Amino acid sequence: MSGYKDGEDIKRDAEKMVEVQDLWFSYDKKKWVLKGVDMELKRGDKTALVGCNGSGKTTLLLHLNGLLIPDKGYITILGNLLSYTKKALTEVRKRVGIVFQNPNDQIVAPIVFQDVALGPVNLGLSEGEVKKRVKRALNEINIGDLRDRKAHELSEGEKKKVAIAGVLAMEPDILVLDEPISGLDPESSEDLLNTIDSLCEQNDNMVVLVATHDVELVYEWADKVMVMREGEIVKSGKPYDVLGDEAVIKSSRLAMPRVLRIYKGIEMAACENPGVPPRSVEELLKVMKGNLWQ
Amino acid sequence: MHLDHTLESYTVSNKLVKIRTGEKLFFSLCTLFIAVYTQSPFLLLLILFTMSSITIWSGVGIKHYLKLLMIPLTFLLPSLFVLAFLRGSEPVLTFSVIGMHLTMMREGLELGALLMMRSMAGISCLFFLIMTTPIADILDTMRKFRMPEIVGELSFMVYKLIFVLIDEMESTKIAQDARLGYLRGKRIKSLSLLLSSMLVRSLEKARNMERALEARCYAGKMPSLKFGREDESESKVHVMSPSLILMILFDACLLVLAVEGGV
Incomplete structure (x- = not known):
């Protein structure tokens, strides 16, 4: 455990939690899936990676904790260059937690607490520590009551949460979620998003990266957006700047968020001084009301 | 509900889930050993009956249990049938199929029946184990007994x-x-x-x-499963729990009967 303590100091100093430089990768050595990706995640950021299916999002995520080895390029996690020895990989996987798209692939144990305990048990922690972590992870996302349930009986939304708890029990500094709300009904996805939000509030130092093709979600939720197209990050920045860029959005086979589209429409038609662009339907309604009264 | 899911859910929600894995493992393996050792059909039937009853009572349900018992039975029956034609000298039944004369022998038949009972008794011991204990716990306990990682x-x-x-x-x-x-x-x-x-x-x-x-x-x-228990004391206080004593007594009786060979 002493290694982890040493690393703690580095983490506090490093503003850049994750840095990816000129990353190239190909599965079959014929077609590049990642073509020179540059990416940076800062402490406390809620970052979203958007791109259509097959744009290379998941492939990029798998690199972040060393599940795939790049053909070219560098990955720096908490100021340490990622190396691929067994020891270094264990260390980096403690820091970077990935929640996969399909919770059924991730949940292997029959009972919820058993699955959440999987990471800590394999890290060789003591029984007391494992129990503590399981409890904390479950409470952090408010599923303490699911502890003794059978995993296969849970709803899809609950399974997602269990999968997240399983990753949280490793106490990561960087939480990566691959398509967190795909396949969920509106209420469950709303619920899950709130969970992720409160998680971000509880842990100021945690970096959260969400990969998705759901632009509506991203526009409302993220602090920073990166658009991925055919293995490259074509634009990154503030949600309004990135998702409002019609050329980038179109060429990436995405759609502009509806709120933004409507807002742009009124902005052109009526508003003289629109101020801050709205990010949700509620904010948009406020802007519209304001303009109608004028 | 899938077959796999029901099977797996028995292991975590049956009435014997609180009993320590080591005890169940010990009980099932000892009984299995006796089933392999004994020559007495009575003992074998006793084992089959007892183990099956415990498993069914613990929450599996008789219908599902019998269904599961049919699976090994379909493999067993044909081979035992063949055995009846190969061993012994005292014919019981002779008939011919496409010009081939086949004779069923008494000795082979008896051996087949004994083997069949032994297999079923053994299977009931293992069924008891796998239907009342999660696989993770069985492996965890076996690891303690120096099973290779x-x-x-x-x-x-x-x-x-x-x-x-x-x-x-x-x-x-x-x-x-x-x-x-x-x-x-x-x-x-x-x-x-x-x-x-x-x-x-x-x-x-x-x-x-x-x-x-x-x-x-x-x-x-x-x-x-131990990571789900709030209080560790419960499982540590009794070195000899009532369930363990009961199990040992049962196995001891079986063993005495098997060695004496009276039945």
Whole structure:
């Protein structure tokens, strides 16, 4: 455990939690899936990676904790260059937690607490520590009551949460979620998003990266957006700047968020001084009301 | 409900889940040993009956239990039938099939019956274990008895992947049925398609699972049920719990009967 303590100091100093430089990768050595990706995640950021299916999002995520080895390029996690020895990989996987798209692939144990305990048990922690972590992870996302349930009986939304708890029990500094709300009904996805939000509030130092093709979600939720197209990050920045860029959005086979589209429409038609662009339907309604009264 | 899921859920919700894994393992293996050792049909039937009753009582249900018992039975019966023709000298029944004379012998028949009872008794011992104890806990306990890590890890993976295969098979079968894949004349072709696509998809699933496990630093250890218990004292206070004493008594009786050979 002493290694982890040493690393703690580095983490506090490093503003850049994750840095990816000129990353190239190909599965079959014929077609590049990642073509020179540059990416940076800062402490406390809620970052979203958007791109259509097959744009290379998941492939990029798998690199972040060393599940795939790049053909070219560098990955720096908490100021340490990622190396691929067994020891270094264990260390980096403690820091970077990935929640996969399909919770059924991730949940292997029959009972919820058993699955959440999987990471800590394999890290060789003591029984007391494992129990503590399981409890904390479950409470952090408010599923303490699911502890003794059978995993296969849970709803899809609950399974997602269990999968997240399983990753949280490793106490990561960087939480990566691959398509967190795909396949969920509106209420469950709303619920899950709130969970992720409160998680971000509880842990100021945690970096959260969400990969998705759901632009509506991203526009409302993220602090920073990166658009991925055919293995490259074509634009990154503030949600309004990135998702409002019609050329980038179109060429990436995405759609502009509806709120933004409507807002742009009124902005052109009526508003003289629109101020801050709205990010949700509620904010948009406020802007519209304001303009109608004028 | 899938077969795999019901089986797995018995192991975590049966009436014997609180009893320590070591005790159940010990009880089941000792009884199994006696079943292998004894020559007495009475003892074998006693074991079969007792073990089955406990398992059924613990929450499996008689219908499902008998259904599961049929699986090994379909493998056993044909081989025992053959045995009746090979051993012994005292004919019981003679008949001819396509010019071949076949004679069923008394000795072979008796041996077959004994073997059959022994197998069923043994199976009931193992059924008792696997239906009342989660696989992770069995492996965890066996690890304490110096079972090599690799064996435990492999067993768990194999166990898990069986379910992946079953799931894939079910969903592919449904997809084929939906497109009338099993109408007359197409069965063989559909079956071969089923098997080949099952292989490809299972490999894909297995790889995803491997990645997800690797991402959580999986090193071959499956958390046992003990991590769910709030109070550790409960399982540690009694070295000799009532259940253990009962189990030992039962096995001791069996052993005495087996050695004495009176029955």
